[in-house]
Amino acid sequence: MRVNLFLFPIKKNYYRYVVITNTMADQGNNEKDVDWSKRNFLKAMIIIAAGAATVGVVQGAVRDIITPQVGITAFPSLTIVGTDGKPLKYSDIPVNSANIWVYYYPVTDDPNFLINVANSKGVPQEVPPQDVYIPATGGTYHYPGGVGPNNSIVSYSAICQHLGCKPPIIHPYPAGQSIPGVVFSLEEHPNGVIHCGCHGSTYDPWKGAAVVTGPTTHPLPPVWLKYNSDGTFTAYNMNGPTIYGRVDDFVGTPFPTGTTTTPITIIA
Numbered sequence: 001m002r003v004n005l006f007l008f009p010i011k012k013n014y015y016r017y018v019v020i021t022n023t024m025a026d027q028g029n030n031e032k033d034v035d036w037s038k039r040n041f042l043k044a045m046i047i048i049a050a051g052a053a054t055v056g057v058v059q060g061a062v063r064d065i066i067t068p069q070v071g072i073t074a075f076p077s078l079t080i081v082g083t084d085g086k087p088l089k090y091s092d093i094p095v096n097s098a099n100i101w102v103y104y105y106p107v108t109d110d111p112n113f114l115i116n117v118a119n120s121k122g123v124p125q126e127v128p129p130q131d132v133y134i135p136a137t138g139g140t141y142h143y144p145g146g147v148g149p150n151n152s153i154v155s156y157s158a159i160c161q162h163l164g165c166k167p168p169i170i171h172p173y174p175a176g177q178s179i180p181g182v183v184f185s186l187e188e189h190p191n192g193v194i195h196c197g198c199h200g201s202t203y204d205p206w207k208g209a210a211v212v213t214g215p216t217t218h219p220l221p222p223v224w225l226k227y228n229s230d231g232t233f234t235a236y237n238m239n240g241p242t243i244y245g246r247v248d249d250f251v252g253t254p255f256p257t258g259t260t261t262t263p264i265t266i267i268a
């Protein structure tokens with residue numbers, strides 16, 4: 001007796017094996033005794049089952065690409081670490097640097113600027129707590145201000161709120177440093193700006209990353225920082241607009257350790 005094993009779909013992504021014996025063909029060992037209508041039916045079922053299985057696999061793969069399966073449920077508290085993997089200290093963060101300092105928070109997919117705000121003479125400037133205006137809605141939200149010995153360390157999302165350009169095309173420019181093709185008032189923005197070269201949006205790091213020039217209609221969302229007694233920094237919260245391109249701020253890949261960020265990136 002010959003035993004045949006067939007795969008039949010019973011519901012989405014689930015299949016059942018069915019054993020069918022072909023006693024007629026085996027006993028007579030004669031091809032003319034085979035029931036060809038039954039054989040063709042079974043062949044058709046095999047092809048259908050294989051097709052359904054393939055569609056199920058493809059659907060699952062596409063679903064995983066479009067919708068990340070990971071995320072977080074609350075803003076984590078993460079110590080910001082330097083390029084050497086050690087906790088960053090205030091003295092590590094330069095003023096008026098031509099380089100861009102970026103770290104990731106609240107998940108590994110979201111870059112943020114880390115800026116030591118200073119005037120054109122290189123003197124750190126306190127960034128006071130303040131309400132930040134949202135041109136798109138006419139509303140405001142509260143920014144808690146800078147931290148560190150001079151309350152001059154700030155952090156904002158590095159994804160432009162207009163159409164999502166990322167560093168280095170969106171770039172902090174310290175006080176007195178010129179932006180190619182752009183003129184801004186040193187009197188109105190004496191402590192530098194953040195400028196996006198994609199379409200010209202500008203934000204003020206001394207004013208909670210409020211909008212200076214459009215086309216953006218939203219400020220850059222701030223990361224709330226804590227300056228610890230051992231001189232390190234902890235990122236622990238965000239508010240303001242949702243990070244550009246995210247359904248909410250919690251979608252993405254969590255940090256592996258859950259206690260520190262990945263090493264900071266310095267972009268020349």
Ligand code: FES
Nearest residue numbers: 160162163196199
């Ligand atoms: S994406 Fe930044 S100005 Fe358009």
